[in-house]
Amino acid sequence: MVENRCPHRDAPLDFASLSNGNIRCPLHKMEFALDDGHGIGLAVYTVGFTVFTVKIVDEVVRVDL
DSSP states (O other), X not given: OBOSSOTTTOOOOTTOEEETTEEEOTXXXXXXXXXXXXXXXXXXXXXXXXXXXXXXETTEEEEEO
């Protein structure tokens, strides 16, 4: 799970696209890895975003903040 904002310009990621384990901001097309939030391509110069670990334990969804 990731924050719902692009670290590049704080754009919402509601309509971001997903491809090859990466998420792409719909506003400026900056791309970030979903596994650790680091920037890819030009976004490598941008601070990445926070990635939250999600687990299902006894049918309860837990998010590590």
